[in-house]
Amino acid sequence: MAYSIFCQTPNDATREPMFFGQAVNVARYDQQKYEVFEKLIEKQLSFFWRPEEVDVSRDKIDFASLPEHEKHIFLSNLKYQTLLDSIQGRSPNVAFLPLVSLPELETWIETWSFSETIHSRSYTHIIRNIVNNPSEVFDDIVVNTEILKRAGDIANYYDRLINMTQYYHLHGEGTLSFNGEEVTVTLRELKKALYLCMMSVNALEAIRFYVSFACSFAFAERKLMEGNAKIIRLIARDEALHLNSTQHIINLMQAGRDDPEMGEITKECEQEAYDIFYRAAEQEKAWAQYLFRDGSMIGLNEAILCHYVEYITNERMKSVNLAVPYQERSNPLPWMKNWLESDSVQVAPQEVEVSSYLVGQIDSAVDENEFSDFDL
Amino acid sequence: MSSPTLIFKKRPIVYLQGEPLLLWNWQQEQRTLLEILEDKKVRIFSECRSGFCGACRTKIRSGSVRYVTEPLAALAADECLPCCCVPNEDLDLELSSDGANMPPVYQHSYG
Structure with missing residues (x-):
């Protein structure tokens, strides 16, 4: 079962399942099993942006004038997001690439992970601008107990999948002892670990990020920290695409046509998947409590933010065919919509920093009627 | 050049769980179904509003829609x-x- 970076057995990738088939050899995109991943790649590439494009110099003045408890909210969110993107910038590559068997999905995973590294770079851009010593912020991430509580739960599913994959590639199926621990590796257990990991990633991108987004946009609603909000808006646009992709993967797994055994596993794991989302939502509510421990900010407090977490958790769980844990309510933060909207209008990009300015987009559709008044 | 065939098309009626909400107007053609639903204060969740996040995903009981831009969501x-x-x-x-x-x-009232 040893992994090879270029498997020399000829195969038809369109007949492979998404994961656990023959590892991808030729990166070819002329034939595709799931065209949607190609479309996601193109969309993500068209979204390309660099943090330096956004001017955050005004934020330094805004930040200095914030009261202490609002500084705490702002910096804590940045730290938490830095952690999330540190994980997401590498883990899809490390965890999923050794298992994937479709070229378009392989490239999507790489494209996805790469865009997360842009997010990480943008946090450095923001933090370097607002504090004199960025190390004070970054160094706190790995010692802050509130952040570490969440990091454990996020990294766990990845770590388990990565470890099992390593055992599987080295020894194949079977029981082995490692560090005095008995580990049983079967393909079915590995598939289960992959499914739960995918659910945990979906919860991360669909729920965890949105608490920080809400705070960033709440500042910007008051015309504060607007440079930061512009960057977060670009990040939110990317995250919406990523969470859509994990929803696609999960839906394909659940349908069972891609891999019937995976279809069975998704049914077996329904309760565990539900728990992953529920736990993520409850952790985020606890995070909201930590954010507002010294006081609320104008327009946002712990209760509203917790209601928002419950509201989007319900919405996200419906998307991956899970039961909803919270009471149905209307959107407690209706203004979030204005910030999450990926505006379809292209304003001259030199005039404003529009988040919707697409790179490399050409519409080449020409209607036959365009030439109706054209004579030779 | 072929001349376009004219087909009479009835203006569609939009229903919410069987209750009529509105008669689709040709002037509304430039706007999306989501915008029209929001005008009517229908409770619907949305985020990217460009077809790639899937937040506004809605079940159709009957009828069909035409996409102005191709959706990316599942x-x-x-x-x-x-x-x-x-x-x-x-x-x-x-x-x-x-x-x-x-x-x-x-x-x-009759009679």
């Missing part, structure tokens, strides 16, 4: 993304009419 056969489509024919959506501006119901 959709089952009976689902649509209102943020990037318009009704193609009479359309019944699995959305609650609670809080929506429904047209008044006239009571006819």
Whole structure:
């Protein structure tokens, strides 16, 4: 079962399942099993942006004038997001690439992970601008107990999948002892670990990020920290695409046509998947409590933010065919919509920093009627 | 050049769980189903409003839609993304009419 970076057995990738088939050899995109991943790649590439494009110099003045408890909210969110993107910038590559068997999905995973590294770079851009010593912020991430509580739960599913994959590639199926621990590796257990990991990633991108987004946009609603909000808006646009992709993967797994055994596993794991989302939502509510421990900010407090977490958790769980844990309510933060909207209008990009300015987009559709008044 | 064939098309009616909400107007053609639903204060969740996040995913009870821009989100056969489509024919959506501006119901009295 040893992994090879270029498997020399000829195969038809369109007949492979998404994961656990023959590892991808030729990166070819002329034939595709799931065209949607190609479309996601193109969309993500068209979204390309660099943090330096956004001017955050005004934020330094805004930040200095914030009261202490609002500084705490702002910096804590940045730290938490830095952690999330540190994980997401590498883990899809490390965890999923050794298992994937479709070229378009392989490239999507790489494209996805790469865009997360842009997010990480943008946090450095923001933090370097607002504090004199960025190390004070970054160094706190790995010692802050509130952040570490969440990091454990996020990294766990990845770590388990990565470890099992390593055992599987080295020894194949079977029981082995490692560090005095008995580990049983079967393909079915590995598939289960992959499914739960995918659910945990979906919860991360669909729920965890949105608490920080809400705070960033709440500042910007008051015309504060607007440079930061512009960057977060670009990040939110990317995250919406990523969470859509994990929803696609999960839906394909659940349908069972891609891999019937995976279809069975998704049914077996329904309760565990539900728990992953529920736990993520409850952790985020606890995070909201930590954010507002010294006081609320104008327009946002712990209760509203917790209601928002419950509201989007319900919405996200419906998307991956899970039961909803919270009471149905209307959107407690209706203004979030204005910030999450990926505006379809292209304003001259030199005039404003529009988040919707697409790179490399050409519409080449020409209607036959365009030439109706054209004579030779 | 072929001349376009003229086909009479009835203006579609949009329903919420069987209750008529509105008669689709040609002037609304430039706008998406989502915008029109929001005008009528229908409770619907949305985020990217460009077809790639899937937040506004809505079940269709009957009828069909036409996409103005191609959606990227995962959709089952009976689902649509209102943020990037318009009704193609009479359309019944699995959305609650609670809080929506429904047209008044006239009571006819005979005799």
